Amino acid sequence: MKRTDREAEFDAPGWNTWRLAEVPGVESVSYGVVSPGRHDPEGIPMIRAGDIANGVVGEGNLARIAPAVALKNRRTSLRRNDLLVVLVGRLGDTAVARPHHHDWNVARSVAVIRFTPDGLADGIDTWIRWWLGTDRARDLLRARSAGAEHATLPLGDLKQLPVSLPPDHLRADILRTMDLAERKMALNTRIAAHATELADAYFSRFAVAHAHTLIRKVPVDEVSRVIGGVPRGSVLEGGEPLAWVSPKEVLNSRTAHLDRTTETTWGPLDAACEPGALLVAPRPGEVRTVVTAIPVVPGRGMLAVGTESEADRMWLLHVLRAKRETLVTTAQGEQARAMSRKAFSKFPLCWPDVVVREQFASLALPLHARILVALRENHALQELVVSEMTGHPEGGR
Missing domain, CATH: 3.90.220.20 (DNA methylase specificity domains)
Incomplete structure (x- = not known):
């Protein structure tokens, strides 16, 4: 496996920087369907860049492709734990393929990163998902695109993205922090939604x-x-x-x-x-x-x-x-x-x-204040994890 020389100065002792496609545990990096054809109401769901937001796939208005089209694009027929990456517009936004996404597909505007069994066991999927959310990764992705509102990232540039990995024991510690942070963030998200x-x-x-x-x-x-x-x-x-x-x-x-x-x-x-x-x-x-x-x-x-x-x-x-x-x-x-x-x-x-409006506000405002507390705590947890990954407190959004 080859390492990139670029950004080597960021490597702390024992850390190594790899091209994303060559990170140990990454099986493949592919883009989705180029010619989906007409929408088929009874066809295979196809996830587009606009369907991915806040780390999840919005499933309210999915495009569907004919089974014959899906068969021609088996390389991106989804499996559980595949990482979906936006290549158009909001470059680097991600979502994880869940069990019910099995055999769905993705559009050309979405990349699919697939991991080996060892990569999943070692948490490489989680590491890369978080890495793509860091300022360092986002800045590099934007620099390799046109930088416009509808910027497009070539798949080759995503494959070449530098990814820094710490020694195994340190990565295991940071992955445990990620797991705890994600559990608390999920709880905060539910609190805010409720x-x-x-x-x-x-x-x-x-x-x-x-x-x-x-x-x-x-x-x-x-x-x-x-x-x-x-x-x-x-x-x-x-x-x-x-x-x-x-x-x-x-x-x-x-x-x-x-x-x-x-x-x-x-x-x-x-x-x-x-x-x-x-x-x-x-x-x-x-x-x-x-x-x-x-x-x-x-x-x-x-x-x-x-x-x-x-x-x-x-x-x-x-x-x-x-x-x-x-x-x-x-x-x-x-x-x-x-x-x-x-x-x-x-x-x-x-x-x-005004009396009625103020009475309602007295009930609603404490709930909205609680929502903001949950959102702020999630941002703090995210920054904590990213600072451990990059060594820079301001390293992520």
């Missing part, structure tokens, strides 16, 4: 209990400020690096909060929405709404909505989430995948007096 569901349920019950006060209806723009999204990079040059959020990140959020993005843009500070803005994005059948915890520039096809107070924000957030299906009428374009600012601004909402 807190989100509980806040939505409180809103439904609260709305029923105060139905007599919800007769007044107002358009969205009477109680908020609505602005449209922009493509990444279209903000005026100069200024500061700003977090840029895509509609897909809103749609794939597991909670009602967004506290990190995978992309940035450049522009004046006032080009970003302030923390607390609501982000609204559509897909066929529903419109998702989350609240941002950080300043962000909203992406093209979505909207950002600002309010005057926390009570207004809480009510508007949950009434929009409750209206996620009927809000589809405010979307436009092919398959209603972009928000119409004009139609959304005039969408009628039930709007109670």
